[in-house]
Amino acid sequence: MSTLPLPTERESSSPWGRVTRALPTVLSSLLAIAIALLAGAVVLALSGANPIPAYEALFAGAFGGRRELAETLVMATPLILGGLAFAVAARAGLFNIGIEGQMVVGGLCAGLVAAWDPGLPVFIHLPLAVLAGMMAGSVWGFIPGFLKAQTGAHEVITTIMLNYLAYRISTVVIGQENFPLVNPALQATLPALENARLPRLIEGTRLHAGILIALAAAAVVWFLLYRTVFGYKIRTVGLSPGAAAFAGIPWGRTIALAMLLSGLLAGLGGTVDALGLQGRYYNVTLGIGFTSIAVGLVGRNTPFGVVLAGLLFGALASGATKMQNTAGISRDIVYVLLAFVILSVSALAVAQQFRQAKRLASRARGMTRDRAAQDAGDPLVEPSPPSRAI
Amino acid sequence: MTIQDDNGTAPAVEMRGIVKRFPGVVANDGIEFAVRRGEIHALLGENGAGKSTLMNILFGLYHPDEGEIRVNGRPVRFESARDAVRAGLAMVHQHFMLIPRFTVTENIILGSEGAGIMLDRGSAGQQVAELAGRYGFDIDPEAIVGALPVGMQQRVEILRALYQGGKTLILDEPTALLTPQEVDELYDVLNRLRESGDTIIFITHKLREVAAISDRVTVIHRGRTVGTRATKETTASQLAEMMVGRAVSLRVDRPPARPGEPVLVAEDLQLLGSQGHAALNGVHLELRRGEILGICGVEGNGQAELIEVLSGLRRPQRGRVLLKGQDVTATGPNSRRRMGLSYIPEDRHGRGLVLPFSLTENVLLGNAEETPFSSGGRIDYPRSRTLTERLMRAFDVRAPTPDIAAAALSGGNQQKLIIARELHREPDALLAVQPTRGLDVGAIEFVHKQLVAERDKGRGVLLISFDLDEVMDLSDRILVLCEGRIVGDFLNGTVTRTELGLLMGGRGLDEHAPAAD
Numbered sequence: 001m002s003t004l005p006l007p008t009e010r011e012s013s014s015p016w017g018r019v020t021r022a023l024p025t026v027l028s029s030l031l032a033i034a035i036a037l038l039a040g041a042v043v044l045a046l047s048g049a050n051p052i053p054a055y056e057a058l059f060a061g062a063f064g065g066r067r068e069l070a071e072t073l074v075m076a077t078p079l080i081l082g083g084l085a086f087a088v089a090a091r092a093g094l095f096n097i098g099i100e101g102q103m104v105v106g107g108l109c110a111g112l113v114a115a116w117d118p119g120l121p122v123f124i125h126l127p128l129a130v131l132a133g134m135m136a137g138s139v140w141g142f143i144p145g146f147l148k149a150q151t152g153a154h155e156v157i158t159t160i161m162l163n164y165l166a167y168r169i170s171t172v173v174i175g176q177e178n179f180p181l182v183n184p185a186l187q188a189t190l191p192a193l194e195n196a197r198l199p200r201l202i203e204g205t206r207l208h209a210g211i212l213i214a215l216a217a218a219a220v221v222w223f224l225l226y227r228t229v230f231g232y233k234i235r236t237v238g239l240s241p242g243a244a245a246f247a248g249i250p251w252g253r254t255i256a257l258a259m260l261l262s263g264l265l266a267g268l269g270g271t272v273d274a275l276g277l278q279g280r281y282y283n284v285t286l287g288i289g290f291t292s293i294a295v296g297l298v299g300r301n302t303p304f305g306v307v308l309a310g311l312l313f314g315a316l317a318s319g320a321t322k323m324q325n326t327a328g329i330s331r332d333i334v335y336v337l338l339a340f341v342i343l344s345v346s347a348l349a350v351a352q353q354f355r356q357a358k359r360l361a362s363r364a365r366g367m368t369r370d371r372a373a374q375d376a377g378d379p380l381v382e383p384s385p386p387s388r389a390i
Numbered sequence: 391m392t393i394q395d396d397n398g399t400a401p402a403v404e405m406r407g408i409v410k411r412f413p414g415v416v417a418n419d420g421i422e423f424a425v426r427r428g429e430i431h432a433l434l435g436e437n438g439a440g441k442s443t444l445m446n447i448l449f450g451l452y453h454p455d456e457g458e459i460r461v462n463g464r465p466v467r468f469e470s471a472r473d474a475v476r477a478g479l480a481m482v483h484q485h486f487m488l489i490p491r492f493t494v495t496e497n498i499i500l501g502s503e504g505a506g507i508m509l510d511r512g513s514a515g516q517q518v519a520e521l522a523g524r525y526g527f528d529i530d531p532e533a534i535v536g537a538l539p540v541g542m543q544q545r546v547e548i549l550r551a552l553y554q555g556g557k558t559l560i561l562d563e564p565t566a567l568l569t570p571q572e573v574d575e576l577y578d579v580l581n582r583l584r585e586s587g588d589t590i591i592f593i594t595h596k597l598r599e600v601a602a603i604s605d606r607v608t609v610i611h612r613g614r615t616v617g618t619r620a621t622k623e624t625t626a627s628q629l630a631e632m633m634v635g636r637a638v639s640l641r642v643d644r645p646p647a648r649p650g651e652p653v654l655v656a657e658d659l660q661l662l663g664s665q666g667h668a669a670l671n672g673v674h675l676e677l678r679r680g681e682i683l684g685i686c687g688v689e690g691n692g693q694a695e696l697i698e699v700l701s702g703l704r705r706p707q708r709g710r711v712l713l714k715g716q717d718v719t720a721t722g723p724n725s726r727r728r729m730g731l732s733y734i735p736e737d738r739h740g741r742g743l744v745l746p747f748s749l750t751e752n753v754l755l756g757n758a759e760e761t762p763f764s765s766g767g768r769i770d771y772p773r774s775r776t777l778t779e780r781l782m783r784a785f786d787v788r789a790p791t792p793d794i795a796a797a798a799l800s801g802g803n804q805q806k807l808i809i810a811r812e813l814h815r816e817p818d819a820l821l822a823v824q825p826t827r828g829l830d831v832g833a834i835e836f837v838h839k840q841l842v843a844e845r846d847k848g849r850g851v852l853l854i855s856f857d858l859d860e861v862m863d864l865s866d867r868i869l870v871l872c873e874g875r876i877v878g879d880f881l882n883g884t885v886t887r888t889e890l891g892l893l894m895g896g897r898g899l900d901e902h903a904p905a906a907d
Contacts, residue, residue: 225766226768227758227769227771228764228767228768229758229764229767229768229769230767232751232754232758232769233758235744235747236744236747239744239745239746239747240740240741240743240744240745242737242740242741243740243741243742243743243744243755244737244740245703245741246701246703246723246733246742246755246756247722247723247724247755247756247758248702248722248723248724248725258395259708350801
């Protein structure tokens, strides 16, 4: 240890410092996408298609014009909200697989309230419908959080079970012949009243105000996580339950509230889909809640990253239609592509995490008695791992 | 070329020009190290000096980037620990690699069972008994290892090393878990091994041990050999200077205490441990303002539980905790902190810090809800950051900015950050658990000075340490904790190491009342 490495990384809280710190993460995500596209090209080639026109169609379908861009944003909207939901839970150290179910109950409740006609003006009825969706999602998120806090029941199990419960409840409610707000034949609620719909942003496209809600939600989540005491508690509990206990942060209450917030965001995702895109709630499983998990992971559970990942996934989804129509390639190949993106991003994330964990472990071991690893040096400063990446 | 030692025989171990680099750091930077056959050779250095790296290289666990290793004069290149064992080396790890539910014999033959399917337990037991007899180890080959005291378990480790044919034993900080009496017994064992011609490498960072047991000592500092000396021809302060690279004061400067009124009181604490035994069994203690109250004891005798109860992390089944005269038994860590109790936890990484958090965020730990760190639920980051910078300057936390992750700091700097955070609250009582564990001599000096300074400001400092020397150096009053009970209460200076050691080892348990001071 004769050479103390000088601090190589200048970190600062200036915006520029934050950008440069995030750069490696962004680069590695881009690398992962490139790898996924290459792997997808191989699959395309193997299936007898020429990957180049296929990708051209995919790109054109995602970014080729006003309508295509709008469609990308439309597809990205619920994914961003779902990704935020996943990220909030992950920051508290929880794996929320229940986003799907939280979206279902959120969409259902928002759809019912939106179809209900008590003659309310738009500035009351729309917020009311949105609130209903958020509340429903919150409840669906809070239950597993509460169970974990009280009994230790693992959230992966309980959220999966709550997904099924949400599907069934939705089917039962929608299937009620004599319930005035649903249309069992269509397997949907009645259409949302004009007063309870999210306004369209650009005529001639499907783009609705949901994207603004999603972006605002990302900003709010960022503020909550990184600027408030509540967010600090969530992150502390997620990274180090021991330190949280030391600081008197109640673990149970914090994770239950984090799950509530996560469910709220997921419920909002279901809500904007029903009130913005569909105009009613349909009892069909779209799997958006599960894709949201991937959005959260690819976005490294940061609000900004989730927005970018949501846009990427939205672009792939919207490009898939064009690819299918013009290049004659099944949109299933897009799911293959998505799978490759998830795989390569996760692989890179895991590799990074592994390196970081090894470094932390070698220090932790130094604290206990096996000093072998610590003897590798305890330099004053070593290039720090990105502090915000999970 | 091989260095010939006095007798003309080749050294048992010779390492020349050993270089080992890890990403960003040179752990060994041209180390020269030679051990004569039949000597006890201490390898002395601070934490992080490169001792363990060097020994792991010798034992085949790491490969050196440069340099040459000879064992008994023959150049060797070990691919794995197995090769090293074959060459007659054996390592006794600091944390024993024993299976608690196996017998002594089973543990000893583990890994050298031979090629057959059937274990020849009978003859193995005989061999173990023979081996133990030859070295005068008083040990029952059929005893279950988990039921043996730590000192005995260590002997099992040593026996295993000998059983595997070890002629050169590497002992990695072997005294870390032992009571003073067990340390003396270990010295006897090592002396016997030396008499029968074995070679011993004794890794340590304690000067006292070097003087007590070694024939020669090699000091390394920052990955380089500072020098090798005959132990008899050197002094503790010379060695300390070699080890640290500058003159250090080995004594804690501690003017007499002026104890005031009690600030933290525990009455009759009773707590069941995880296995249903009484982890705390009627603990009384009284910490006064202006004193350092040291609690010594062997690890696992209730220290962890005591601190959890005092800090508010756990509630006792019986008994009370009084802070500044108020009953706080039912309150959590936060309200105790607000009332003036600060706590330097033993587990720096698991409890004291959130490693991926920035230094600022770590200063927020336990402070996040209070002004000036936050208001109205919103954290004031710029202000917290400024405060962190100020604390870093005041407590000499060396880091370029408060924005880097705590994981990037050295152990000493991490500890300084924790101390800065806890002391900035100007507590009335301070709990310090193993505050210098794993730190180098310079950082230890700093921490000790801070604790004494707190005391002199009229605060009560409760020090829990497994290092008896630390307790004796710092404390005004010393309690001995054994099996969840206070078995001794002394004014420092009225008790000897030996007496404390006996009490730590369980000698005071039979008496009903704790020894008077």
